[in-house]
Amino acid sequence: MMFFKNLLVLILTLSCVVKQLFVAAKLPQAEVDVLNQIVKTMGATNWTFDADTACEFHEKSAVTELTRNISCILGPDNSTHHISVIEFKRYSLSGVLPPELNQLPNISKVSLFGNRLSGNIPSQLGNIISLTYLDIEANQFSGTVPAQLGKLVNLGTLRLSSNRLTGNLPTEFAELKSLTDFRINDNNFNGSIPEFIQNWKQLWRLEIQGSGLKGPIPSSISLLENLNQFKISDIDGTNQTFPDLSNSTLLRRMTLRNCNISGEIPGYVWEMNKLRVLDLSFNKITGKLPNVAVPGDLKFIFLTGNLLSGNIPESILQKGITVDLSYNNFTQPTLEHRACRNAQEFDLNLFRSSSVANNLSGVLPCKTDQKCHRPLRSFYINCGGNNVIENGSTFEGDGDKNGGVATYYSNDHWGFSSTGDFADDDDEQNKYYVASSVQSSDISELFINARIAPLSLTYFGYCLQNGNYVVSLYFAEIQFTNDNTYGSLGRRMFDIYIQDKLVERDFDIEAKASGVLKPVTRKYNATVTDNILQIRFNWAGKGTTALPQRGVYGPLVSAISVVDPNYKPAKKKKIVEIIAGVGSCLIILALDVLKGSDLQTISFTLKQIKAATNNFDPANKVGEGGFGPVYKACQLQQKEKIMELVDPKLGSEYNKEEAERMIRISLLCTNASPSLRPTMSEAVSMLEGKTAIPDSIPEAGSYSQDLRFKAIRDFRGLNRSQTQHSTSAEDLYTIDDESYLRYNVVKDGYKMIETRSSDVQLSTSMPSWASSSSTSAHDHNNINTNS
Numbered sequence: 001m002m003f004f005k006n007l008l009v010l011i012l013t014l015s016c017v018v019k020q021l022f023v024a025a026k027l028p029q030a031e032v033d034v035l036n037q038i039v040k041t042m043g044a045t046n047w048t049f050d051a052d053t054a055c056e057f058h059e060k061s062a063v064t065e066l067t068r069n070i071s072c073i074l075g076p077d078n079s080t081h082h083i084s085v086i087e088f089k090r091y092s093l094s095g096v097l098p099p100e101l102n103q104l105p106n107i108s109k110v111s112l113f114g115n116r117l118s119g120n121i122p123s124q125l126g127n128i129i130s131l132t133y134l135d136i137e138a139n140q141f142s143g144t145v146p147a148q149l150g151k152l153v154n155l156g157t158l159r160l161s162s163n164r165l166t167g168n169l170p171t172e173f174a175e176l177k178s179l180t181d182f183r184i185n186d187n188n189f190n191g192s193i194p195e196f197i198q199n200w201k202q203l204w205r206l207e208i209q210g211s212g213l214k215g216p217i218p219s220s221i222s223l224l225e226n227l228n229q230f231k232i233s234d235i236d237g238t239n240q241t242f243p244d245l246s247n248s249t250l251l252r253r254m255t256l257r258n259c260n261i262s263g264e265i266p267g268y269v270w271e272m273n274k275l276r277v278l279d280l281s282f283n284k285i286t287g288k289l290p291n292v293a294v295p296g297d298l299k300f301i302f303l304t305g306n307l308l309s310g311n312i313p314e315s316i317l318q319k320g321i322t323v324d325l326s327y328n329n330f331t332q333p334t335l336e337h338r339a340c341r342n343a344q345e346f347d348l349n350l351f352r353s354s355s356v357a358n359n360l361s362g363v364l365p366c367k368t369d370q371k372c373h374r375p376l377r378s379f380y381i382n383c384g385g386n387n388v389i390e391n392g393s394t395f396e397g398d399g400d401k402n403g404g405v406a407t408y409y410s411n412d413h414w415g416f417s418s419t420g421d422f423a424d425d426d427d428e429q430n431k432y433y434v435a436s437s438v439q440s441s442d443i444s445e446l447f448i449n450a451r452i453a454p455l456s457l458t459y460f461g462y463c464l465q466n467g468n469y470v471v472s473l474y475f476a477e478i479q480f481t482n483d484n485t486y487g488s489l490g491r492r493m494f495d496i497y498i499q500d501k502l503v504e505r506d507f508d509i510e511a512k513a514s515g516v517l518k519p520v521t522r523k524y525n526a527t528v529t530d531n532i533l534q535i536r537f538n539w540a541g542k543g544t545t546a547l548p549q550r551g552v553y554g555p556l557v558s559a560i561s562v563v564d565p566n567y568k569p570a571k572k573k574k575i576v577e578i579i580a581g582v583g584s585c586l587i588i589l590a591l592d593v594l595k596g597s598d599l600q601t602i603s604f605t606l607k608q609i610k611a612a613t614n615n616f617d618p619a620n621k622v623g624e625g626g627f628g629p630v631y632k633a634c635q636l637q638q639k640e641k642i643m644e645l646v647d648p649k650l651g652s653e654y655n656k657e658e659a660e661r662m663i664r665i666s667l668l669c670t671n672a673s674p675s676l677r678p679t680m681s682e683a684v685s686m687l688e689g690k691t692a693i694p695d696s697i698p699e700a701g702s703y704s705q706d707l708r709f710k711a712i713r714d715f716r717g718l719n720r721s722q723t724q725h726s727t728s729a730e731d732l733y734t735i736d737d738e739s740y741l742r743y744n745v746v747k748d749g750y751k752m753i754e755t756r757s758s759d760v761q762l763s764t765s766m767p768s769w770a771s772s773s774s775t776s777a778h779d780h781n782n783i784n785t786n787s
């Protein structure tokens with residue numbers, strides 16, 4: 001879907017450009033000559049203008065922001081015109097910035113966002129007193145910013161973001177008193193955020209993210225009372241307390257991310273009634289959150305990565321407010337706390353939000369059963385995609401978990417925590433946290449989809465055997481294109497932490513892979529000491545944020561594998577599986593025969609199943625849903641000779657009680673009427689011994705509604721409301737039913753199902769022998785660790 005959307009964008013950009021024609025205007029020949037020189041210098045060699053046509057050059061794509069615009073104003077003599085606007089956005093022009101711009105007497109706006117212009121910013125630009133708007137964001141300008149620009153006293157907008165600019169901001173900039181919009185993100189500046197920004201009293205929007213400038217934020221920032229959009233992030237340097245913004249009551253977006261801020265959040269923040277986005281993530285903020293009404297417009301609260309303590313106040317837990325409290329020091333909420341009890345009513349991320357953060361309670365907030373019965377040795381994830389088998393391992397897809405601004409997801413052995421709102425994408429719904437390749441290519445399926453995040457994304461595995469692991473991270477840049485359009489101009493950078501340790505700074509997939517749509521794999525050693533492994537991807541304000549579209553930036557990861565390289569599969573475990581399945585009711589009957597402690601794992605093929613069942617000899621059938629065999633089975637059961645069903649080849653080395661339980665359930669599952677068969681979760685509940693198994697199966701051929709199953713359902717319903725957040729077997733199977741079905745093979749009424757050993761190991765008290773043998777998510781050797 002996303003792919004087609006992007007393709008459409010591309011096609012429309014390239015071919016369907018809406019043309020706007022304006023009334024022709026005569027331009028003095030001197031300005032025509034200058035204009036031709038300017039576009040040539042910028043690298044647009046095939047554009048030439050004359051006095052009649054120059055001022056008619058307006059085109060803007062209906063879908064993208066691909067824009068060109070040369071506009072003119074009427075001179076005082078009413079007969080000549082003068083160029084006032086030069087705008088080429090997303091044109092991939094690869095020249096330099098022409099000093100000749102200062103020969104256009106009435107130029108007021110120069111907008112060159114999204115090109116490949118390089119070299120220095122010419123100091124001659126400082127002579128263009130008429131300039132009110134200068135945007136050279138997302139180019140390749142380098143060197144220092146000329147001090148002469150400080151003479152541009154009429155300048156309202158100055159956007160220098162996403163270049164390679166260095167050095168200090170010149171002190172002459174103190175004179176830019178008309179500035180309303182100043183952005184210098186993603187550069188390599190040097191020095192501290194200057195005191196003189198206090199002069200820019202009209203400033204409405206200020207962005208200093210990943211600029212290279214250091215802290216502290218000058219205290220004089222308190223004088224900027226007109227601030228509306230305020231983003232400062234990723235400044236190194238000394239610690240500081242919260243800057244005084246008490247008079248900036250018009251603030252709509254307050255981002256103070258990774259600014260080394262300590263101390264508490266001042267109370268006035270909760271009284272800023274225009275505030276929509278509050279991002280104070282990754283500081284050292286302490287103290288408690290007050291239980292006071294929050295500003296009515298507040299929609300996103302990011303307090304991720306601080307030292308906040310005390311109870312989570314109920315006041316911030318409201319419908320319509322998205323709150324990320326991950327990585328903090330709050331008191332662990334009890335199951336009765338609104339944060340756990342009503343979690344489905346609001347968007348809240350509590351991953352590692354408490355002081356007991358780094359154990360199972362931390363990574364599985366609001367869950368009860370947190371014991372690891374059988375630790376894993378590996379897991380595989382296809383981030384943002386479907387289940388994909390590669391090199392014999394199934395990478396489990398999480399593409400259906402689309403995510404959101406503050407998202408927590410966990411299954412029975414891994415999960416993710418995702419934080420952030422893609423800024424300026426005009427989408428507060430934030431549906432797209434999964435990216436799909438914009439261009440078709442022969443890239444392997446693992447890379448076609450990826451998970452993306454605007455701020456911080458953590459994948460974690462839990463219930464891992466402690467020891468050393470090899471973490472492989474798979475990447476391919478799929479949001480940019482490899483052509484000469486604006487789609488190829490983007491630059492992505494993010495940091496990677498494994499077990500909270502920085503392993504990559506400014507990781508650039510495209511650079512590492514030498515191109516887009518090319519896979520690149522990074523391998524890291526990691527040590528697990530508390531059964532948990534965490535991989536965190538973090539955006540530190542680097543890279544472009546609006547190419548090809550606004551809101552394209554931040555971490556992107558295609559797949560993850562975590563394996564214990566030293567683990568050797570255990571030997572000689574013999575497992576005999578009888579699998580009976582009809583319709584929606586699937587039951588796996590596995591009777592393991594353990595020959596001492598010498599174990600061998602067998603992954604069953606249809607052939608092996610056939611052998612074990614004497615080629616589906618009807619005598620071995622436990623039922624197939626047809627009247628005959630089921631009826632025969634009924635008779636057996638009524639005669640209490642149920643154990644006759646067990647293959648004599650199994651000998652006596654199994655738990656008879658458990659085997660009988662299994663067979664009884666199997667019989668239920670083979671009922672002729674679908675309505676009489678238990679659901680998967682009911683069956684699992686019976687397997688676990690939580691639910692009693694009806695004594696006898698209904699009469700074959702009877703299609704009447706069986707009230708026993710209604711009773712079971714009622715019981716489950718009750719259970720559900722009581723243990724909403726526990727990872728019950730039901731949750732697991734509800735999630736995983738489909739993936740089971742994907743791998744089944746149907747033959748003569750028998751279904752062979754690849755199942756995941758851990759599903760039944762980790763959070764249920766399923767009899768150990770009931771866990772199946774074959775693999776999809778894990779290596780064969782994952783099972784039997786404590787058999």
Ligand SMILES: *[C@@H]1O[C@H](CO)[C@@H](O)[C@H](O)[C@H]1NC(C)=O
Nearest residue numbers: 043044045046047068091484
């Ligand atoms: C300039 O010429 C190139 C190559 O001939 C063409 O692809 C491009 O569309 C032209 N640019 C404009 C603005 O017409």
Ligand SMILES: *[C@@H]1O[C@H](CO)[C@@H](O)[C@H](O)[C@H]1NC(C)=O
Nearest residue numbers: 020058059060067069071085
């Ligand atoms: C070109 O710029 C003029 C002056 O700023 C503006 O009025 C006009 O809408 C712009 N046209 C396009 C297509 O952007």
Ligand SMILES: *[C@@H]1O[C@H](CO)[C@@H](O)[C@H](O)[C@H]1NC(C)=O
Nearest residue numbers: 073074075076077078079080
């Ligand atoms: C230009 O036009 C305006 C109104 O259209 C008029 O007021 C002004 O006098 C004219 N200037 C000259 C030099 O003709």
Ligand SMILES: *[C@@H]1O[C@H](CO)[C@@H](O)[C@H](O)[C@H]1NC(C)=O
Nearest residue numbers: 073074075076082105106130
């Ligand atoms: C255009 O530039 C001339 C020369 O600098 C100046 O006198 C005039 O006021 C300007 N016109 C406008 C509308 O800015």
Ligand SMILES: *[C@@H]1O[C@H](CO)[C@@H](O)[C@H](O)[C@H]1NC(C)=O
Nearest residue numbers: 166167168188189190191192
């Ligand atoms: C950065 O600033 C410091 C101190 O102001 C200076 O010593 C250093 O040379 C500067 N580095 C660059 C690359 O300009």
Ligand SMILES: *[C@@H]1O[C@H](CO)[C@@H](O)[C@H](O)[C@H]1NC(C)=O
Nearest residue numbers: 235236237238239240259260
């Ligand atoms: C934060 O401040 C402390 C204390 O001044 C300093 O040691 C530390 O390096 C700072 N951190 C960063 C990331 O700049």
Ligand SMILES: *[C@@H]1O[C@H](CO)[C@@H](O)[C@H](O)[C@H]1NC(C)=O
Nearest residue numbers: 238239240241242261262263
């Ligand atoms: C900076 O950190 C030091 C040591 O951690 C602390 O003593 C000092 O109060 C902090 N300063 C500010 C402004 O937070």
Ligand SMILES: *[C@@H]1O[C@H](CO)[C@@H](O)[C@H](O)[C@H]1NC(C)=O
Nearest residue numbers: 222223224244245246247248
């Ligand atoms: C905020 O404004 C009030 C009233 O103008 C003033 O007295 C106070 O000093 C200002 N606070 C700051 C921190 O500038």
Ligand SMILES: *[C@@H]1O[C@H](CO)[C@@H](O)[C@H](O)[C@H]1NC(C)=O
Nearest residue numbers: 286307309310329330331355
């Ligand atoms: C975490 O909170 C507890 C109180 O709940 C406090 O004792 C402890 O010092 C805090 N830890 C940090 C690192 O702030």
Ligand SMILES: *[C@@H]1O[C@H](CO)[C@@H](O)[C@H](O)[C@H]1NC(C)=O
Nearest residue numbers: 356358359360361362370371
């Ligand atoms: C996590 O740690 C806390 C305190 O350190 C402890 O009370 C809790 O039982 C631990 N949880 C698990 C599942 O180990």
Ligand SMILES: *[C@@H]1O[C@H](CO)[C@@H](O)[C@H](O)[C@H]1NC(C)=O
Nearest residue numbers: 390391446472474521559561
């Ligand atoms: C699968 O194996 C091939 C060949 O060894 C290798 O190039 C590829 O990276 C492997 N895939 C994964 C996901 O590890």
Ligand SMILES: *[C@@H]1O[C@H](CO)[C@@H](O)[C@H](O)[C@H]1NC(C)=O
Nearest residue numbers: 468469470523524525526565
């Ligand atoms: C990872 O560990 C293995 C085995 O100890 C070692 O050979 C290898 O060099 C390590 N790799 C890295 C990147 O440290």
